[in-house]
Amino acid sequence: MRRKLFYALAAPLAAVGVAVVISSIVLLFAGANPLDAYQNMWEFGTRLETLIATLNRATPLYLSGVAVAIGFRMNLFNIGVEGQYILAAIVAAKVGAEINLPPVLHVTVIIATAMAVGAFWAGIAGYLKVTRNVHEVISTIMLNAIAVSGVVSYLLGVWDVPDESLDTALPAIPESGWMPPLNNIVELFTQEIKRVELWGFLLVAVAVGVLYHFLINRTRIGFDLRASGENPTAAQVSGTDPKRMIMAAMLLGGAVAGLVGLPELLGDSHAYNLRFTRNLGFNGIAVALLGRNNPIGIAIGAFVIGWLDRASGVLEVRGDAPREIVAIMTGVIILAAVVAYAVVERKRRAEEASAAAAATASAKEEQEAWRAEQKQVGDGEGGGS
Amino acid sequence: MxxxxxxxxxxxxxxxxxxxxxxxxxxxxxxxxxxxxxxxxxxxxxxxxxxxxxxxxxxxxxxxxxxxxxxxxxxxxxxxxxxxxxxxxxxxxxxxxxxxxxxxxxxxxxxxxxxxxxxxxxxxxxxxxxxxxxxxxxxxxxxxxxxxxxxxxxxxxxxxxxxxxxxxxxxxxxxxxxxxxxxxxxxxxxxxxxxxxxxxxxxxxxxxxxxxxxxxxxxxxxxxxxxxxxxxxxxxxxGSELPTPETRESTVTDHIVIEAIDACADDDTGSRKMRGVTMKVHKGEILGIAGVEGNGQAEFVEALMGMRPLTSGSISLEGVRMKGWGTRRRREAGIGYIPEDRTRRGLLAGFPLWENDMLGHQSMEPFVKNGFWIQPDAAREHTKQVVEQFDVRTPSVDVAAHALSGGNQQKLIVGKEMAADLKVLIAAHPTRGIDVGAQAAVWEELRHARAAGLAVILISADLEELIGLSDRLVVMLRGELVAELDPSEVTPRDLGSYMTGAAVRGGGS
Known part of the structure; x- marks a missing residue:
């Protein structure tokens, strides 16, 4: 049990260690004192407000990571989370603004709309793969471009309400469709939070994580999905329909991807506008890799990347280094993590193999001994007769 | 010298x-x-x-x-x-x-x-x-x-x-x-x-x-x-006596469990690989299929398992045509399958043994409840029994399948298939690439299966194994069953002649 924990933690810790070393070198080259920079980041990053902002950033990253991980679990590389969530967010924003329902129901309808749109957009890639054998990497990249520059621009053009701020924006969702912040709950344990709100969608993300865990590890469809990812032929022999599994994985992943834009939409902006956060889909791939598709791992990955993103602002303010240094750090962490995982995995496998071999070897000795005994008995009888 | x-x-x-x-x-x-x-x-x-x-x-x-x-x-x-x-x-x-x-x-x-x-x-x-x-x-x-x-x-x-x-x-x-x-x-x-x-x-x-x-x-x-x-x-x-693949007294009954009538199928490229295969297997019988690889045996197995559609003809289980049945339905109906290529078709190499045991039975008790919720504890318990009963050498049921030797992997596959409630067992090259000890264990299990009233279809390239275990032998050549032979009379040499088409004898004698 302790070994298992060691193997789970060794790789990420090694990755962060390597990342710190390499980032320090980069900081030195940039003419900054790494220790000062880290100290500033730590001081700023451990403030309650920064941590709240980190959680707000980690929430959509987590959802995005889970969306990607569902595909990863069966060897599908869903790069299309980006297009799926942006399209889902804009349609959900429009639907949310158009309707007027009681509070809880209103939010539910918005969430359902976003999930349906995300699933639909990912489903196109699934359908193309199942019927025409189009690789999902190609189709999702294309669908990203179509969604982001094609469909979204078109919809904004059609639905746009010009306002005085020169910002293209959709009408806002009425208050019944907002998600209340969680500041009151956090403040039960901490001092008063100033200037930021903890988005309520965090709770939905937690629920998604729990559901993801149960779906993947505790249900038949999850097992079918994982089996198809590990060995598609064997899964098929076991009675799993590979085409249905591809569709299921794409639809599920797309539905979760549809949620990625909602924390911001329901908790902060309440309307789709041009300042809406982009690139959460691509960062989700990194988060899923960092978290090894594990629900808790993804959460840690989302928090780390979210924290680096939020805490890095201080570097620029204090004049330590351009905040782009954090992009380098994030990249190094991910690369180092992938390498470290591979190394640890090989070691774990070798250990397991030698344990199994030892079990076989001791059994063989037993067998030899038994054979020798039988032989003696046989010889004895032979001598006696 | x-x-x-x-x-x-x-x-x-x-x-x-x-x-x-x-x-x-x-x-x-x-x-x-x-x-x-x-x-x-x-x-x-x-x-x-x-x-x-x-x-x-x-x-x-x-x-x-x-x-x-x-x-x-x-x-x-x-x-x-x-x-x-x-x-x-x-x-x-x-x-x-x-x-x-x-x-x-x-x-x-x-x-x-x-x-x-x-x-x-x-x-x-x-x-x-x-x-x-x-x-x-x-x-x-x-x-x-x-x-x-x-x-x-x-x-x-x-x-x-x-x-x-x-x-x-x-x-x-x-x-x-x-x-x-x-x-x-x-x-x-x-x-x-x-x-x-x-x-x-x-x-x-x-x-x-x-x-x-x-x-x-x-x-x-x-x-x-x-x-x-x-x-x-x-x-x-x-270091001791070599086991032989002989079966003992016949357990064959006249109850037909699985029957193919004039079954035809194509391979993935659309070329005809099964040309009118007609055969039946009875309760308690081992039917051996001999043939040089690539003569339609693989397609036949896939057709039996519902992984390859028939272009014409039919295959029935206990008199019920299985047209349109998927692999899972066939497995649930009691068809077990020991695949010819265990690493490619039979195992999830990175998964623990108990999840491998579940593979193919993931819709059945005790692995899942209500056909949906996986029961890890019950599944582990089941795997422990399989490991014990079929002598799989492993430190625990939680190690990944790739850690086991080939023979032990095969024993696990044979064991998990046999532990299910089966009517038909399809064994494709069940002893390929495993050592003599494991081979003897697998033979013993096939004999048990036969004695327990299963209809067994055995496909093998090991002619001694085919002759030794089968109650009846058929030879498959270019997608057809070209000969039916009595294993007690045929020699590996004769069998080889039928397999290469050098000798011809009508089936159904």
Missing amino acids: ASAVLLEGITKRFPGVIANDGVNLDVAEGEIHAICGENGAGKSTLMKILYGMQPADEGRMVVNGEEVVFSSPKEAIDIGIGMVHQHFMLADNLTVLENIILGSEPTMRGGRIDFDEAREHIIEVGKDYGLTVDPDDLVETLEVGERQRVEIIKVLFRGAKILILDEPTAVLVPQEVEELFRNMRELKAEGHTIIFIDHKLDEVLEIADTITVIRAGKTIDTVKPENVTARDLAELMV
Whole structure:
């Protein structure tokens, strides 16, 4: 049990260690004192407000990571989370603004709309793969471009309400469709939070994580999905329909991807506008890799990347280094993590193999001994007769 | 006679196991030297060391009187050692000629390949040793025996005087084996030294000049074929008596469990692979299907499992047509399947044993409740029983399947299929690539299955196994069942004739 924990933690810790070393070198080259920079980041990053902002950033990253991980679990590389969530967010924003329902129901309808749109957009890639054998990497990249520059621009053009701020924006969702912040709950344990709100969608993300865990590890469809990812032929022999599994994985992943834009939409902006956060889909791939598709791992990955993103602002303010240094750090962490995982995995496998071999070897000795005994008995009888 | 190869005290350790434990081997120049031993005895490791693929931990190697240390196969090739692997290493979409020269192309000035010279050379080699192949044929069009000849020529082309053949007969039918043996004798007559690995004892006795037996990584004995019998060799190999695949009294009933009528199916490219297969299997019966690989057996199995649609005809289970039934429904209806290629079709290598046990039963109790919720504890308990009952050697049911040896993986697969509530068991090459001990265990389980009233369909390339276990034998050739034979009367040789189409007899007698 302790070994298992060691193997789970060794790789990420090694990755962060390597990342710190390499980032320090980069900081030195940039003419900054790494220790000062880290100290500033730590001081700023451990403030309650920064941590709240980190959680707000980690929430959509987590959802995005889970969306990607569902595909990863069966060897599908869903790069299309980006297009799926942006399209889902804009349609959900429009639907949310158009309707007027009681509070809880209103939010539910918005969430359902976003999930349906995300699933639909990912489903196109699934359908193309199942019927025409189009690789999902190609189709999702294309669908990203179509969604982001094609469909979204078109919809904004059609639905746009010009306002005085020169910002293209959709009408806002009425208050019944907002998600209340969680500041009151956090403040039960901490001092008063100033200037930021903890988005309520965090709770939905937690629920998604729990559901993801149960779906993947505790249900038949999850097992079918994982089996198809590990060995598609064997899964098929076991009675799993590979085409249905591809569709299921794409639809599920797309539905979760549809949620990625909602924390911001329901908790902060309440309307789709041009300042809406982009690139959460691509960062989700990194988060899923960092978290090894594990629900808790993804959460840690989302928090780390979210924290680096939020805490890095201080570097620029204090004049330590351009905040782009954090992009380098994030990249190094991910690369180092992938390498470290591979190394640890090989070691774990070798250990397991030698344990199994030892079990076989001791059994063989037993067998030899038994054979020798039988032989003696046989010889004895032979001598006696 | 001088020694071509002399190995002394070769030791090779892997984590947790000693593959070679002070092995000695003395191969005289110009002889055919057989190395016998169970799977896992360390034969292949020894040959890999001799061919420079792996370094030995201890011991010394002397080739042609000079002590050598190899760090790669290239160095072994340079001093005239060549190896023909059990699994051919040919590029299907290249011609014979291109495959042979690949990696040692004769070049003209300017780096262009001299195909003419190469072709001449190959034809010459072919003539000298009776190894006939057309250099311009595409490899993908060749039969197994021809592919093997290409591999041998490839090795000779690189100037090998010492040839290592790793289980060369495993993939051949008896007629092709004779052809191979003729080639080997010619090579010997030309002064080549051949080391060949085999565990078919009658073959070894027929062709070898000297036999070295290896067991559990140690050299047990070196003998001359004229001084030993197959029985003696077997005992040397396993350290006790060799099990045989014989079934005892018949348990066949007249209750038909599974029946195919005029079933036809195509392969993935649309070419017809099953042409009107009609057969039935009764409760308590083992039906053996013999045939050279690629004659429609694989498609038949897939059709039975619902992985390949029939183009016409029908297959019924207990009188019910299974048209449109998916694989899962067939499994739930009681059809079990031991696949021919365990790593590709039977296992989730990175998953723990208990999840592998669940594979194929993931809609059934006790693995899931209400067909949906996985029950890890109940599943682990089930796997523990399978592991115990079928003697799978493993530290626990939570280790990943790839950690187990081939024989133990196979025992797990056989065990998990048999532990389910079955009516039909399809066993495709159930003992391929596992050692004698595991083989005997699998045979025993198939006999149990038969006694328990299962209808068993056995497909195997091991003719002794087919003849020994089956109640009835059919031969599949070019997608048709061309003969029905009584296993108590037929010899492996006869069976080989039917398999290659040399002999013909109507089915349904």
